[in-house]
């Protein structure tokens with residue numbers, strides 16, 4: 001298996017109260033798949049994704065990516081892991097406001113040896129004509145495209161999207177999902193998407209549901225549809 | 233008001249900029265008090281000393297003694313006192329000048345101990361005593377007689393104890409003065425007699441004429457030509473701008489700092505502001521809320537600085553007055569200065585804050601609620617930048633610098649100011665070094681100089697003879713200052729004058745020094761109409777050459793020509809320059825100078841100056857560190873979410889440090905470079921003000937070694953500030969950018 005998550009436990013200590021955000025969470029995924037994580041607010045989705053993405057630490061359990069265990073890694077090793085293997089897309093795009101579109105993508109290509117050409121990437125996400133604009137001068141959907149371009153420019157093995165359409169309207173959301181699907185086909189990138197929206201599960205090969213830190217549903221989707229055809 | 237509770241919380245959260253502002257304000261207030269209280273007290277004490285203790289207007293030496301002093305006093309309406317002086321070789325290197333007790337002019341002050349009553353008692357210069365470990369009540373032997381040191385003394389004509397009037401450097405380890413009863417001079421001590429005069433009415437010329445006609449003036453020194461009395465005045469003139477420019481500049485920098493900090497604070501709180509509006513708070517109340525910050529800061533900074541200033545003022549005054557032998561009658565803490573020091577910060581900061589708040593106040597509550605204005609606006613400059621050619625990191629740094637212009641200006645001005653402080657210290661030292669080395673080692677090549685108290689005609693085999701007399705310009709009578717005209721015998725090997733190209737000038741012609749040429753706007757080939765200060769005799773000389781020398785305004789001509797023009801006996805001279813010690817009767821001498829003493833004296837005087845440079849260096853370091861540190865902190869604060877994002881993207885620690893912390897390197901370098909011309913230019917003006925009343929000019933010099941040291945110093949400060957901020961970057965968590973919307 002490309003991605004293996006085994007008995008992950010994450011606890012948060014707030015004052016005297018200990019809160020368990022992840023309770024023995026386990027699942028696996030194959031390379032080149034799109035997975036969707038569903039679940040109510042506070043169920044631990046982001047926590048799970050952050051640990052797999054090497055941004056956060058687990059208290060117990062293991063995560064291995066391509067056979068390498070990342071839960072054992074030092075800070076430095078995690079940095080290298082994120083640098084070489086991981087791409088992130090966030091709900092609020094998180095572009096650097098005083099850099100242009102082009103430069104926001106350069107932020108990422110700058111630290112990658114074998115990156116895709118920025119102009120090619122801009123073309124791919126349909127943002128070529130906006131290359132010299134600043135994030136403020138773009139719509140939410142356009143910003144999200146830039147953020148996807150930023151994540152993909154370094155050809156990551158894993159792409160993590162935490163509610164990528166959470167701040168977007170219906171049509172724009174669908175376009176972004178379409179883009180993610182294309183990326184998955186074109187670059188064979190493994191993608192994990194967090195969402196509140198059940199309908200999005202239609203484009204995924206795998207559907208996971210979290211409740212109070214536990215996987216309550218883990219199913220294969222035999223009938224993957226293209227993003228254009230999903231409705232909500 | 234309840235919302236004011238958050239002020240303290242805010243300040244606690246963002247300690248660095250607030251503490252930085254408070255320290256800068258405190259520094260400003262402290263400097264203001266220290267310099268102004270010192271300046272006024274020293275000026276006041278000096279004035280009192282001059283007035284109440286009857287400082288002379290001139291002193292002179294004549295060939296034949298005056299017998300009719302009281303007659304002359306009433307005739308010319310002046311006070312005249314005869315005095316004796318004898319130079320005693322206290323030890324191998326040092327001279328103690330013993331003066332007779334005064335009653336009318338130049339009355340002395342006993343600083344410590346008692347006044348002399350008996351002939352075997354002596355008062356002594358405290359600095360000389362300190363340098364030679366002489367204690368009160370100790371017995372010392374002078375001229376084969378034993379004296380008891382009964383007190384320490386300060387006299388109005390030796391406030392800055394120099395061996396000769398034209399000297400620059402005092403040196404208590406080689407020269408000092410002492411006062412004894414006049415009877416001591418009647419027997420057994422070889423001494424010279426001179427006269428001190430204080431005018432009550434301006435009948436100077438007539439009086440001088442009579443002196444010249446009936447007694448033949450050998451030497452005449454007006455007060456304003458006497459460094460012993462004018463040096464301190466030049467220095468005080470230099471202190472005055474220091475006490476104003478430094479504090480005001482620091483406050484000005486603080487204002488920029490505060491406006492940057494508040495600009496940022498307000499931006500963060502725009503939506504809160506909107507909520508407050510919506511809740512029904514009035515504009516005035518909100519304005520007051522933000523003003524409270526700057527009132528707190530300026531009150532606290534002002535208070536700390538005022539207290540520190542009051543504590544430091546007294547030792548500073550003592551230090552200055554001891555440096556000059558000036559008695560302190562009383563120290564007054566002028567309430568005016570204390571109030572200004574305390575309130576000035578507020579006068580600067582409140583308007584600054586008002587302007588910053590005013591901008592926010594123009595937005596409507598709705599705009600504020602929507603967070604408009606707190607979003608990053610893309611400036612005109614940012615849009616226009618074409619950065620394609622640059623490396624990504626460079627682009628990032630350029631954008632960072634352009635993004636917040638106020639912050640950038642703050643950094644550049646802050647660094648320029650700190651560097652300037654440092655370079656002013658270095659350049660002053662370098663200029664003085666140059667002055668001394670240039671004039672003494674390059675110009676003068678003698679070891680001993682003997683000045684006689686009457687005209688000599690005997691051939692002297694072991695030295696070159698010369699003569700001199702003070703002159704003034706006839707056409708430019710406004711300038712009271714005199715310069716010395718020297719007559720040099722044919723073989724005057726002891727002096728080497730150079731033209732501006734560094735070529736040696738033949739001495740067999742009329743030469744004037746550059747300072748003199750500049751003062752009267754003279755060029756080679758011009759005719760110069762001059763008048764003797766001794767006998768008012770006037771004549772014109774044609775200037776053959778102008779010599780490059782900063783030491784004093786003086787003119788040179790062959791001795792024969794000099795004697796002829798002045799009407800002095802043929803072949804007569806007043807000075808001998810020699811390489812070896814000559815055996816000349818002390819009674820014939822006005823004084824003798826040893827070149828080593830002068831160089832030594834210079835080194836002595838540079839010692840306190842070096843510690844002063846040290847103190848200035850520390851102040852520069854504090855200011856530089858605060859500004860650079862605060863600006864770096866602000867950059868990190870403003871880039872918190874970007875840094876967090878960069879961390880997520882896999883940027884390494886080192887890469888982050890260099891991207892964020894090195895953004896300012898070029899600004900720091902720019903700030904430093906700007907300080908160089910600024911320092912050179914302002915020192916030039918400063919020296920001109922200082923030496924206005926002195927017969928010399930100080931060239932501004934700044935050796936590249938000092939430029940290098942200054943640069944290293946600023947870079948070290950910068951690295952230090954960067955180092956202190958590394959932790960802040962490390963502390964930013966990746967989760968920061970995940971939870972929040974950016975901007």
Ligand SMILES: Nc1ncnc2c1ncn2[C@@H]1O[C@H](COP(=O)(O)OP(=O)(O)OP(=O)(O)O)[C@@H](O)[C@H]1O
Pocket residue numbers: 012013014019021039040041042043044045046047048
């Ligand atoms: N730093 C923290 N300190 C304490 N508790 C935390 C922290 N971060 C998350 N939690 C808690 O852990 C639980 C899981 O949080 P998580 O962010 O993973 O939820 P989520 O499923 O992503 O929710 P949402 O859909 O709202 O984004 C929540 O109950 C949250 O309160």
Ligand SMILES: [Mg+2]
Pocket residue numbers: 045046047162
């Ligand atoms: Mg979440």
